Amino acid sequence: MHNVRVKEAKDSPIRDKVVVITGASSGIGKAVSLALADHKPKLVIVARRKKKLMQTAKDLRRLGLKVLPITADVRDSEDRNRIIDFSITAFGSIDVFINNAGLGKVNLFLEQPEEEINELIDTNIVSLIKLTQKAAKVMKEQGHGHIINLSSTLVMLPTYPFAVYSATKSAVKTFDDCIREEMLEHGILVSTVLPGPYNTEFNKVANIGKASFKGYKVAKLAQEIVKLILKPKENLILPKMFRPLIWITKHSKKFKKKVVSGIASQIIAGKHVTDRELTSEKEVVEAELQIVTS
Ligand SMILES: NC(=O)c1ccc[n+]([C@@H]2O[C@H](COP(=O)([O-])OP(=O)(O)OC[C@H]3O[C@@H](n4cnc5c(N)ncnc54)[C@H](OP(=O)(O)O)[C@@H]3O)[C@@H](O)[C@H]2O)c1
DSSP, X not given: OHHHHHHHHHHOTTTTOEEEEESOSSHHHHHHHHHTGGGOOEEEEEESOHHHHHHHHHHHHHTTOEEEEEEOOTTOHHHHHHHHHHHHHHHSXXXXXXXXXXXXXXXXXXXXXXXXXXXXXXXXXXXXXXXHHHHHHHHHHHTOEEEEEEOOGGGTSOOGGGHHHHHHHHHHHHHHHHHHHHHHTTTEEEEEEEEOOBSSSHHHHTTOTTSSOOOBOHHHHHXXXXXXXXXXXXXXXXXXXXXXXXXXXXXXXXXXXXXXXXXXXXXXXXXXXXXXXXXXHHHHHHHHHHHHHO
């Protein structure tokens, strides 16, 4: 097993490349960092919670990776400069930049406090745009690079208690679609990741509590994001079973209304769909269908 891993790392196109991941203290960002271990890139990991970030760094070093942890708030202009400057100082380039730091807040729009609106917009879209520009300027000088931005399937499944969150994630998708061609002229690729529900700290931060199903295991999504780095494409929608759900929602107004009000009322009412973690794609879609048909 060990020999296989060494061989994979030696042959990997991202061996010794520099990958920066924001939001690596938990959830998707941490899982992607760990999933990259076999490929032996140099990793820059970013988040605000120092203790949790250092734990990620420790786990990665144990796997033999060179890691630079940067405790930073992506909303802070000085911190954004530090992320870029420290990455270059430590490792000399930025080959892949993953804008993963983000959060959701579930609320009825009319009841959403201004601080929540500001936090969502500042973290999910303003900081992402500014970090993308800084990273892209470095990549332009290098003549290559890959930017990966985290959006959400909620862009295609609009659900009312997620209005401001979904608006920020729609902005990410539109932003990526707009800059893609300009970036390509400089050898920079742009990918958008649109995940469905995954079991991270997202629900807790979003105040969803135990209102909805817990979602998929994040490890599989992390593996797919690693594949996206190895074989870039424009959009990654996961879990796969959400693709037909998105298609039906797009083509049937009646179904869309059911999805919107079904999921929304579950979240608002704080009901359980299930107490278990849903592990298979089939289970998640069945849970979705249970909502929309009940
Ligand atoms: N889980 C899902 O179902 C799901 C679905 C669609 C999209 N997404 C997106 O996926 C991304 C990752 O979320 P997740 O599910 O992994 O949730 P998570 O476990 O809560 O992770 C969020 C990460 O972002 C970091 N972060 C948040 N605000 C930050 C700030 N101002 N500065 C620096 N780091 C910050 C957090 O670290 P600190 O708190 O330590 O700073 C944490 O490491 C988000 O953009 C989210 O919108 C998630």
